[in-house]
Amino acid sequence: MKLIIQIPCYNEAETLTIALNDLPKHIEGIDEIEYLIINDGSKDDTVKVAKEWGVNYVVNFKRNKGLAYGFLAGLDACLKNGADIIVNTDADNQYVGKDIEKLVRPILEGKTDIVIGERPVDTTEHWSPLKKKLQHFGSWVVRKASKTDIPDAPSGFRAYSREAALRMNVINEYTYTLETIVQAGRTKIAMTSVPIRTNGELRPSRLFNSMIGYVKKSMVTILRALMMYKPLMFFCILGIIVFCMGAALGFRFLFFYFQGVGSGHIQSLILASTLMMLGFSTIVIGLQADLIAANRKILEDIQYRVRKMDCEKNDKR
Template sequence: MPELDELKQRLQTSMTKLIIQIPCYNEEATLGLTLSELPRQIAGIDTVEWLVINDGSADRTVEVARSLGVEHIVSFEHNQGLAKAFMAGLEASLKAGADIIVNTDADNQYCAADIPLLVEPILMGQAEIVIGARPIRQIKHFSPVKKILQEFGSWVVRMVSNTDIPDAPSGFRAISRNAALQINVFNQYTYTLEMIIQAGQKGMAITSVPVRTNDYLRPSRLVKSIPAYVRRSILTILRIFMTYQPLKFFFLLGSLPFTLGTLLGVRWLILFFIEQSIRARVPSLVLAAILILIGFQLWIFGLVADLMSVNRRILEDIQLRLRRAEMDQAGREAEGDD
């Protein structure tokens, strides 16, 4: 793939900078432990820097980050949510000259010693995005319902994105500069699923490596209750399916009323030829017609949405060109300052 060849050449012919980004929201209690375990040196990497995204924290998160040597801090005045914090971190990391970006959580959920495993496929030119696959079934503080939803969500993402990522909700991931420039997250809840689907749709090389997890420190900020988690997970999956596979989504959705309407219509015809009377069967005929029309309308919606997705891809290509030009300009200005 041309993108992988370009990535490999860039990493081999220049100083390689890795930035580890950590979205934070009131993480004063756990951030110190998380930072203390992050590496400062990794084989094949010339520079390792840290970046904290302060998502409107009301505690001493920023003070803790500065006292422990975090080089880059991005702050929101108010809480914007994990997805926006993640995207802000990517943008800041790119402007800081990152060749590889590693995203991890502030609650020390992921084992920082596995970061070299995450970046290795990128350094070897084998992938542009690497997802850390947790041992979901072995994580004790995950409820059975959460484990099922995690696996179901990963299955849906694999189906939509044509990838083989076993742990799609994992936030422990490494991203090349080229991949980070192309990522767009529209979901307000989380970035994890949508990012993988985008990578698969754009043909980016994406893989996963098994990683370890640490002891449980605090409840998840995303999972405030199981019913809320179930509702949000289902809505996220449906929205992703509708956005990135609109034709398939509306075809499946329209097939249900169309099939039911067709069966009712066939039943009406059979009864008509047997009984030679239609007066008593008019309601079923009307219902059959309505269901068939609904099915056709949903299919038309799918065609329109599929055409709109073409425009989205064109706009994304334009956006990528603008981002690259902006980052190149920022790089030249940084070199001029030096």
């Protein structure tokens, strides 16, 4: 059983050694532990620090491509190098390295395919009350969108079995954390969470510049994932709402019409007709999107089989 711990990095020379030193060297049930960094266009000595420490693999980008792209590239590299379990952690030592054993244990026991570390949000001292509330709210929205019970959706401290990693896809360029939970929940991949610890803050987060920006990007990511994995439901609900608004205005016009004063409410009739047509068109778009989603599922299955064959070839070498 081979575990590869991957760390996305962007100008992490100052903190990377601290994070690497905290990683486990041995876990019961794991035969081999290796380490991989994704250098996402760093301008400092991140790669030099990693190589001097002794990481096994470096995925190198010449320019910054974003966390989501780096995460997927790391998964792909881990699979090609024979990983049975992949753990993703941060280069700023946010998470306690010893808790990696907690992450991989449910996978080793065959209970699940994805394990997400649940941070102690309410007791994290360097987080503001607003950030804590937003974390809880965001996780609640993701739970509803994904139909899962993951309490800490934005957590990047997570473990994937080979089977789960083979099926992962991320479309947005912002972050992988939310979309992958929605994807796993909607495609019925076994997933759970375990409580983990966090360390003190070594540097401010680079994922967002403001809370408003974070909330906006997160909501767009969730909505986009929902449109991708449940398009018929999403567009039908939206279309029915718009259609019903138009129908209500139409009944209002009819009421006045039969009262003999309909000529003064022609604007309502025009707006009602427009809204009803928009609602019907939105439902039709949902039907078309559902057909596209069916083709996407076929393509994802083909991608899974190709990735699996590549892994099996690598295992035989």
